[in-house]
Amino acid sequence: xxxxxxxxxxxxxxxxxxxxxxxxxxxxxxxxxxxxxxxxxxxxxxxxxxxxxxxxxxxxxxxxxxxxxxxxxxxxxxxxxxxxxxxxxxxxxxxxxxxxxxxxxxxxxxxxxxxxxxxxxxxxxxxxxxxxxxxxxxxxxxxxxxxxxxxxxxxxxxxxxxxxxxxxxxxxxxxxxxxxxxxxxxxxxxxxxxxxxxxxxxxxxxxxxxxxxxxxxxxxxxxxxxxxxxxxxxxxxxxxxxxxxxxxxxxxxxxxxxxxxxxxxxxxxxxxxxxxxxxxxxxxxxxxxxxxxxxxxxxxxxxxxxx
Amino acid sequence: xxxxxxxxxxxxxxxxxxxxxxxxxxxxxxxxxxxxxxxxxxxxxxxxxxxxxxxxxxxxxxxxxxxxxxxxxxxxxxxxxxxxxxxxxxxxxxxxxxxxxxxxxxxxxxxxxxxxxxxxxxxxxxxxxxxxxxxxxxxxxxxxxxxxxxxxxxxxxxxxxxxxxxxxxxxxxxxxxxxxxxxxxxxxxxxxxxxxxxxxxxxxxxxxxxxxxxxxxxxxxxxxxxxxxxxxxxxxxxxxxxxxxxxxxxxxxxxxxxxxxxxxxxxxxxxxxxxxxxxxxxxxxxxxxxxxxxxxxxxxxxxxxxxxxxxxxxxxxxxxxxxxxxxxxxxxxxxxxxxxxxxxxxxxxxxxxxxxxxxxxxxxxxxxxxxxxxxxxxxxxxxxx
Ligand SMILES: Cc1ncc(C[n+]2csc(CCOP(=O)(O)OP(=O)(O)O)c2C)c(N)n1
Ligand code: SF4
Ligand SMILES: [Mg+2]
Numbered sequence: 001x002x003x004x005x006x007x008x009x010x011x012x013x014x015x016x017x018x019x020x021x022x023x024x025x026x027x028x029x030x031x032x033x034x035x036x037x038x039x040x041x042x043x044x045x046x047x048x049x050x051x052x053x054x055x056x057x058x059x060x061x062x063x064x065x066x067x068x069x070x071x072x073x074x075x076x077x078x079x080x081x082x083x084x085x086x087x088x089x090x091x092x093x094x095x096x097x098x099x100x101x102x103x104x105x106x107x108x109x110x111x112x113x114x115x116x117x118x119x120x121x122x123x124x125x126x127x128x129x130x131x132x133x134x135x136x137x138x139x140x141x142x143x144x145x146x147x148x149x150x151x152x153x154x155x156x157x158x159x160x161x162x163x164x165x166x167x168x169x170x171x172x173x174x175x176x177x178x179x180x181x182x183x184x185x186x187x188x189x190x191x192x193x194x195x196x197x198x199x200x201x202x203x204x205x206x207x208x209x210x211x212x213x214x215x216x217x218x219x220x221x222x223x224x225x226x227x228x229x230x231x232x233x234x235x236x237x238x239x240x241x242x243x244x245x246x247x248x249x250x251x252x253x254x255x256x257x258x259x260x261x262x263x264x265x266x267x268x269x270x271x272x273x274x275x276x277x278x279x280x281x282x283x284x285x286x287x288x289x290x291x292x293x294x295x296x297x298x299x300x301x302x303x304x305x306x307x
Numbered sequence: 308x309x310x311x312x313x314x315x316x317x318x319x320x321x322x323x324x325x326x327x328x329x330x331x332x333x334x335x336x337x338x339x340x341x342x343x344x345x346x347x348x349x350x351x352x353x354x355x356x357x358x359x360x361x362x363x364x365x366x367x368x369x370x371x372x373x374x375x376x377x378x379x380x381x382x383x384x385x386x387x388x389x390x391x392x393x394x395x396x397x398x399x400x401x402x403x404x405x406x407x408x409x410x411x412x413x414x415x416x417x418x419x420x421x422x423x424x425x426x427x428x429x430x431x432x433x434x435x436x437x438x439x440x441x442x443x444x445x446x447x448x449x450x451x452x453x454x455x456x457x458x459x460x461x462x463x464x465x466x467x468x469x470x471x472x473x474x475x476x477x478x479x480x481x482x483x484x485x486x487x488x489x490x491x492x493x494x495x496x497x498x499x500x501x502x503x504x505x506x507x508x509x510x511x512x513x514x515x516x517x518x519x520x521x522x523x524x525x526x527x528x529x530x531x532x533x534x535x536x537x538x539x540x541x542x543x544x545x546x547x548x549x550x551x552x553x554x555x556x557x558x559x560x561x562x563x564x565x566x567x568x569x570x571x572x573x574x575x576x577x578x579x580x581x582x583x584x585x586x587x588x589x590x591x592x593x594x595x596x597x598x599x600x601x602x603x604x605x606x607x608x609x610x611x612x613x614x615x616x617x618x619x620x621x622x623x624x625x626x627x628x629x630x631x632x633x634x635x636x637x638x639x640x641x642x643x644x645x646x647x648x649x650x651x652x653x654x655x656x657x658x659x660x661x662x663x664x665x666x667x668x669x670x671x672x673x674x675x676x677x678x679x680x681x682x683x684x685x686x687x688x689x690x691x692x
Contacts, residue, residue, distance in 0.1 A: 033541070036552060069534040071381075082541060082553060087534040089384065090543035090553075091377060092407050098341075098374035102381020102389070103534055105365045106339045110385060110535050131370040289360045298313070298363035300338070 028055035033085050040079060044238030046197035046223030047077055050144055053200050057207035063111060070113045071100040073120035075151040077144040080115045094124030097132045100139050108282055111211065118145040119157040122178050133187035133216045135281045140210045141218045143180065146225035154228030161264045164233050182257040184218040185274050191217035192257065192274035197224065198245035199270060206272065215280040222268060233264065308507045310334050312500035313362045320495045324462040324488040325350035327495045328418060331466025332390055334503055338364030339387035341378035343371055343397060346430045347486040348420035351392040372397035376404035380413045384542065386533040388470060390416035395424045398437055406445030407544050408479035409567060412529065414508065416469045418482040420489040423674035433486035434674030435597055436649035441481040442626045448564050450571035452578055453481035453626035455596040459493045471506035472578065476570055477528050483625060485648065487598040487677065522549040527570035571627055580623035581632065585611065589618025591690045592636055593644045594657050596622040598677055603646055606683035615691050625653065633660035642690035646670035646678050666690065
């Protein structure tokens with residue numbers, strides 16, 4: 001274990017905030033359903049780290065928690081919805097984005113976060129991902145990319161990089177993988193960033209930035225699944241993965257997303273790749289109705305909520 | 308509660324069943340729909356897309372039915388009354404989310420304007436072959452409510468009823484139209500808003516501290532809260548306890564799944580709607596629903612003119628199946644004649660409920676047209692012997 005890395009990790013650790021000495025409550029605790037602990041995630045799993053960053057971003061951005069809803073699909077990452085003390089929806093495999101779209105359209109005042117895995121969002125849910133980006137629905141999508149279908153035992157995902165071994169490609173994968181930032185940028189996302197679970201401060205900051213954007217925001221978090229991906233590919237444990245993330249990550253804000261594809265042990269380009277303005281779906285919808293209907297247009301919220 | 312007048316197009320109209328269904332949804336208070344075009348159902352959402360921005364609501368055309376069938380549920384949890392509309396192939400794609408709505412107790416309406424199947428089948432022609440799918444199509448044990456209109460007027464009236472039932476029982480309601488009813492144009496009378504009874508959402512009155520999203524109180528239907536109201540609750544399709552938290556024990560599973568089923572079956576008599584005639588003296592009862600009931604009417608009238616003692620039982624509620632009614636009749640009639648545009652789906656239910664005490668004649672039709680009244684008459688004659 002490199003002491004170097006330990007110091008780095010400590011420096012990055014969210015617990016390392018300015019806590020009053022007499023109060024050792026974890027600052028993210030109010031954001032969690034502590035009555036559901038312990039969680040199901042394996043030791044060394046990166047998902048918990050991303051949740052920590054998410055909570056940190058909520059603290060820092062002072063976002064109104066009452067207006068915040070979180071939607072997950074199915075998978076290890078999909079379990080996030082069950083652990084956050086928010087209005088939270090654990091939906092079906094691949095369909096977090098369309099569920100979130102319904103929430104947002106029926107109550108535009110909600111801040112809607114989609115928190116799910118790479119397989120959920122880009123395989124079974126891939127169609128919804130690109131269409132939500134195209135429409136520029138005002139959603140904040142956090143995609144925990146562990147390069148594998150973890151929940152079901154380590155099968156090949158559309159993100160599994162070149163020749164990695166999985167339970168369904170026991171002799172190594174050979175299909176090309178998705179470069180998710182490139183995909184969502186091409187589809188129309190207004191904010192696209194990638195960080196790893198080593199970059200906890202940057203990740204928390206990116207989530208905070210996404211909250212400031214109106215439109216489809218996508219944050220990819222490269223995250224270890226020591227149990228199924230790292231071990232099967234002889235990439236060591238979680239700490240080894242942190243070393244890898246530290247050694248091979250290169251911050252390139254504004255990098256062309258066509259150049260940020262991942263390989264099994266190569267460089268990981270991280271940073272904020274896209275930050276642009278495009279009218280979001282609801283603004284476009286409203287403008288179109290006002291233009292076409294004039295006085296006959298009635299604002300959706302006036303009649304919609306039936307409670 | 309009375310209907311919001313903004314959604315109610317009071318007056319006499321000459322419209323088809325699809326359009327009438329849309330007006331029923333608007334009158335019921337639906338202000339959100341997500342859909343994907345498919346013949347012969349598309350006119351419902353086309354009309355909704357034109358009407359809803361003028362009454363304060365939203366329509367979105369999604370990328371497929373997988374999306375539409377869950378987008379509408381997001382709308383419900385944000386506080387809207389919501390529905391989707393489809394036909395066979397799309398209905399098949401929606402099955403997982405019908406299960407999700409049943410499991411999460413999301414009040415909503417799925418309209419299926421039935422066409423010939425399987426697969427792409429007969430896109431523009433009628434069938435009634437999704438009746439079992441409506442009941443059993445999603446995996447696992449659950450219960451739904453399904454209604455079958457037989458005229459544009461009923462497409463209006465029963466769509467309101469479908470929304471009301473979905474709210475009362477927190478259950479997905481299947482609105483089982485067919486291509487002929489969807490495309491037939493007739494007079495539809497839309498009453499004034501203050502004559503339309505609306506069942507409001509069963510919203511919780513509990514405090515944020517006390518609220519548990521799946522705790523029942525006296526009856527079998529829990530109270531609901533919406534996102535953004537401060538309850539910070541959890542909803543999952545996993546087996547869950549009263550707090551809404553996942554719980555993987557057989558005990559929790561048993562309690563939940565039985566309640567989901569019982570809340571509907573225990574109210575079956577109250578939910579059951581049917582139209583009946585001449586049942587008192589009947590030897591034979593024609594059991595039909597949807598467009599087939601209109602063809603059957605001719606056969607029944609002719610049979611009675613010929614002196615045959617034929618009764619009519621038209622199912623308006625298909626699910627929960629009104630088996631008590633069939634059971635009662637089975638004790639005193641000789642036979643049931645069940646014409647339907649499928650190879651014998653609801654006939655199985657009639658047969659099951661009759662339990663051998665009356666004969667069941669299943670009069671099948673693979674779809675693409677309707678029965679000829681004389682074919683139904685022939686079976687009535689045979690059954691009367
Ligand atoms: C319709 C459907 N198909 C398949 C599954 C099984 N399944 C559950 S999670 C999962 C993959 C999840 O992978 P990912 O989204 O990457 O999440 P992770 O577990 O890696 O966090 C699959 C295939 C399912 N639940 N539903
Ligand atoms: S299987 Fe992998 S992704 Fe799932 S909890 Fe374990 S380490 Fe995390
Ligand atoms: Mg994964």
